[in-house]
Amino acid sequence: MRIKKSMNVLLFTIAAMVLVIGMVFPLFAADVRDTIKVPAGFKFGTFTQKPWAGTTINVAMVAEPRADAIAKLAPEFEARTGIKVNFHILAYPTLQEKQMVTLTQGTGAYDVVHVDCVWVGQYAGEGWTTPVEEFILRTDHNTLALDDFIPAVVSEQGMWQDRIFGLPCIQAVFGLHYRTDIFRKYNVKVPQTWEELRDAAKFLNLKEPGVYGITFMGRRGVQLQCTYDNMIWSFGGEWFDANYRPTVDSREAVEALEYFKSLVPYAPSGVLTYDWDENANAFAQGRAAMTIQWQNAAPTFYNPEKSKIIGKFEFTLVPGKKQPDGSIKRTPTFGGWSLQIPKDSRNKEAAWEFIVWASSPELDPRLAHSQPGSRFSGLEDPAMQKKYIEYDGMLKSLPIAKGRPRIAPYSELADALEVALSEAMTGSKSASRALKEANRKFEFILKRWGFLK
Amino acid sequence: MGRRKSFQSFKRKYAWVFFIAPAVVVLLGIVIFPLIFSLTLSLHEWNIIRAGGWTWSGLENYATILFLDPYFRTALKVTFLYLLGTVPLQFALGLMVALILYRITRKIIGFLRTSLVFPSIMTPIVVGIIWRLMYNPDMGMLNYFLKLLHLPPLNWTGSPLTALPSVMMADIWEWTPFMALILLAGLQALPQEPFEAALVDGASQAQVLRYITLPLLSPVMIVAILIRLMDSFKTFDLIFVLTEGGPGMSTEILNYYTYKYGFKFFHMGYASALSWLLVVIVTVIAMILIKTIRSRGIYAAGG
Numbered sequence: 211m212r213i214k215k216s217m218n219v220l221l222f223t224i225a226a227m228v229l230v231i232g233m234v235f236p237l238f239a240a241d242v243r244d245t246i247k248v249p250a251g252f253k254f255g256t257f258t259q260k261p262w263a264g265t266t267i268n269v270a271m272v273a274e275p276r277a278d279a280i281a282k283l284a285p286e287f288e289a290r291t292g293i294k295v296n297f298h299i300l301a302y303p304t305l306q307e308k309q310m311v312t313l314t315q316g317t318g319a320y321d322v323v324h325v326d327c328v329w330v331g332q333y334a335g336e337g338w339t340t341p342v343e344e345f346i347l348r349t350d351h352n353t354l355a356l357d358d359f360i361p362a363v364v365s366e367q368g369m370w371q372d373r374i375f376g377l378p379c380i381q382a383v384f385g386l387h388y389r390t391d392i393f394r395k396y397n398v399k400v401p402q403t404w405e406e407l408r409d410a411a412k413f414l415n416l417k418e419p420g421v422y423g424i425t426f427m428g429r430r431g432v433q434l435q436c437t438y439d440n441m442i443w444s445f446g447g448e449w450f451d452a453n454y455r456p457t458v459d460s461r462e463a464v465e466a467l468e469y470f471k472s473l474v475p476y477a478p479s480g481v482l483t484y485d486w487d488e489n490a491n492a493f494a495q496g497r498a499a500m501t502i503q504w505q506n507a508a509p510t511f512y513n514p515e516k517s518k519i520i521g522k523f524e525f526t527l528v529p530g531k532k533q534p535d536g537s538i539k540r541t542p543t544f545g546g547w548s549l550q551i552p553k554d555s556r557n558k559e560a561a562w563e564f565i566v567w568a569s570s571p572e573l574d575p576r577l578a579h580s581q582p583g584s585r586f587s588g589l590e591d592p593a594m595q596k597k598y599i600e601y602d603g604m605l606k607s608l609p610i611a612k613g614r615p616r617i618a619p620y621s622e623l624a625d626a627l628e629v630a631l632s633e634a635m636t637g638s639k640s641a642s643r644a645l646k647e648a649n650r651k652f653e654f655i656l657k658r659w660g661f662l663k
Numbered sequence: 664m665g666r667r668k669s670f671q672s673f674k675r676k677y678a679w680v681f682f683i684a685p686a687v688v689v690l691l692g693i694v695i696f697p698l699i700f701s702l703t704l705s706l707h708e709w710n711i712i713r714a715g716g717w718t719w720s721g722l723e724n725y726a727t728i729l730f731l732d733p734y735f736r737t738a739l740k741v742t743f744l745y746l747l748g749t750v751p752l753q754f755a756l757g758l759m760v761a762l763i764l765y766r767i768t769r770k771i772i773g774f775l776r777t778s779l780v781f782p783s784i785m786t787p788i789v790v791g792i793i794w795r796l797m798y799n800p801d802m803g804m805l806n807y808f809l810k811l812l813h814l815p816p817l818n819w820t821g822s823p824l825t826a827l828p829s830v831m832m833a834d835i836w837e838w839t840p841f842m843a844l845i846l847l848a849g850l851q852a853l854p855q856e857p858f859e860a861a862l863v864d865g866a867s868q869a870q871v872l873r874y875i876t877l878p879l880l881s882p883v884m885i886v887a888i889l890i891r892l893m894d895s896f897k898t899f900d901l902i903f904v905l906t907e908g909g910p911g912m913s914t915e916i917l918n919y920y921t922y923k924y925g926f927k928f929f930h931m932g933y934a935s936a937l938s939w940l941l942v943v944i945v946t947v948i949a950m951i952l953i954k955t956i957r958s959r960g961i962y963a964a965g966g
Contacts, residue, residue: 246733296763303926303927306924310711310712311711311927314711314712332712336712336713337703386931427820428821428907429906429907429909429910430906430907430909430910430911431907431909455906477819478800478801479800479801479816480799480800480801480818480821481821482818482822482910483798483799483800483818483819484819484820485819491802497801502674618712618713620926620927621927621928622927625923625927625928628909629734629908629911629912630911632909632910632911633911633912635910636821636822636823636910636911637823638823638911638913639911644911647733650733651733652733654732654733
């Protein structure tokens with residue numbers, strides 16, 4: 211018995227060594243051996259060996275339900291790999307600050323970082339995180355199932371300049387939530403264009419007592435800006451052109467903002483103070499017939515404790531701008547996160563093993579109760595589609611979704627734009643004047659960052 | 664014997680060092696060092712996102728703020744409006760409350776004093792959230808009362824005209840009790856003789872207030888106003904929770920503006936320069952205030 215076992219081990223080791231020498235060494239041996247240290251014959255994601263048993267990795271994640279759900283299941287990962295996981299689940303601003311400080315100081319405090327898609331240019335572009343192609347090549351295909359991810363999601367959240375830095379973990383996309391019962395009662399069709407949306411909002415406004423036509427996130431802040439992004443892009447505007455010359459005061463941008471403002475009369479009176487919570491709450495309490503909101507509000511709408519509209523709403527594509535050829539240009543705003551490995555991490559292999567596990571198709575359905583994944587297998591699953599109303603709309607929206615600029619000065623540009631949007635929406639300045647000022651601020655910011663000469 | 668004596672005199676001469684040293688060390692560590700550090704930083708360009716580290720830029724940050732930054736002036740204006748709208752009102756209300764409480768000598772005073780401090784001991788974030796709920800235009804308490812009075816509902820924090828006054832109102836609610844407590848303590852510490860003399864001379868209540876109470880109280884008043892003034896400059900939590908500086912720039916006071924540059928955009932040098940301008944402005948205002956009051960002689964008479 212004993213002899214047989216040790217013979218097995220010996221055979222295995224020899225086989226592995228032959229494999230390694232045969233495959234890896236002649237090619238780019240030095241490069242690979244430097245970056246990835248795995249035992250012979252090892253494949254990530256099979257969980258058959260425990261080369262890093264006893265290692266502890268530190269994982270930073272944003273405080274959202276899926277992060278908590280992953281942390282809850284982590285003991286399974288620890289049992290299968292022997293790797294201990296320390297979670298640092300932090301609120302958005304704290305996460306941003308902590309990750310930024312540790313990564314710039316190169317302390318190696320985190321082995322996995324959670325990267326918002328608008329930070330990718332910063333993290334990957336400034337070389338804080340490490341590309342993972344070499345890891346991918348050494349990962350079991352069934353566990354990784356890269357082709358099962360929606361490609362647009364991988365490229366927006368995990369890729370920078372044709373290299374892949376991480377795998378998606380939590381994403382969101384804008385869409386239109388609407389009340390199926392009210393639409394049926396008044397025989398209104400689901401709006402496909404912005405004009406139809408306004409018509410529907412106008413028509414349905416206060417048809418039912420206390421139910422406004424539409425609600426949205428109008429408070430100065432990132433949500434207001436993301437809502438507007440749906441519009442500016444489909445109207446044909448952009449934040450800046452290919453040479454980083456700001457174009458946020460273009461005719462299209464002004465038109466989009468004037469359109470956005472024209473929705474205010476059909477919304478609850480407090481709409482310009484609504485952030486994510488207030489808006490989701492207003493729709494969940496049945497106070498509006500439609501809302502333009504991230505898909506991630508849907509769980510609030512079918513939560514019996516928070517919602518009065520269970521079974522009476524649907525999530526679909528955000529409306530778009532009608533083009534001369536009759537097609538409709540839609541640009542749902544995209545948001546989401548990826549898990550990446552910092553360059554200064556001392557446990558990159560264990561970190562990758564964790565990332566593979568956390569985003570595996572096996573785990574995906576078990577995390578779905580918290581927030582949806584970005585895999586076709588999950589989103590297309592009929593049973594899950596039935597349970598999670600937003601999946602169908604997500605499948606339509608995600609492939610055509612458009613991301614915000616991912617360059618480092620994003621948050622500064624966003625703030626300037628948000629001020630202008632808020633000023634125009636509340637009527638303290640005209641849309642064109644507010645955007646002209648934002649454009650000047652954009653120029654100031656882009657010059658300071660060296661994007662503009 | 665001689666050695667002992669010299670040790671004694673050494674002790675007498677230098678014992679203070681041991682008492683003062685801890686305080687000085689702490690002061691150096693957490694006040695003086697950061698001050699010098701941030702002053703140095705304000706003369707550099709340092710963005711955490713960029714790997715470059717500190718680069719010397721001289722007075723460029725200050726020049727940019729003062730001459731190029733289009734929003735700095737707006738933020739400054741909002742800050743002064745905020746100061747003018749909160750501190751004088753808090754002072755007036757606080758003085759009134761203190762004078763009323765001073766009259767109450769029955770047992771209930773303990774209860775009143777305790778309940779009075781509640782707003783000021785609550786975490787400012789909590790205060791912000793409470794007011795955010797009350798200001799909610801659709802479900803908030805304030806609009807409900809307006810409706811009962813047959814008044815049109817207000818869009819409290821959502822309209823550029825009412826947003827700043829709304830934040831001020833929360834601030835006044837939070838800090839008036841603090842003002843009142845300081846003034847009450849001042850009142851209770853006043854000497855009784857002048858009041859007795861006034862009583863003998865047959866002065867009216869109003870005369871006592873005008874010619875005795877207020878002048879005697881003025882040193883305390885100045886301290887209270889100065890503390891609130893400096894605190895108001897640093898208001899952050901309320902604005903963060905209630906409006907995030909919006910709508911537009913209408914509630915973005917300088918402190919919030921500085922926070923954004925430091926911890927949202929990570930321009931550390933620029934944010935340090937902004938903070939130093941804030942320090943200069945606060946110091947100048949405080950000095951002017953102290954000087955004018957001193958020159959009127961009230962301060963000297965009281966102190």
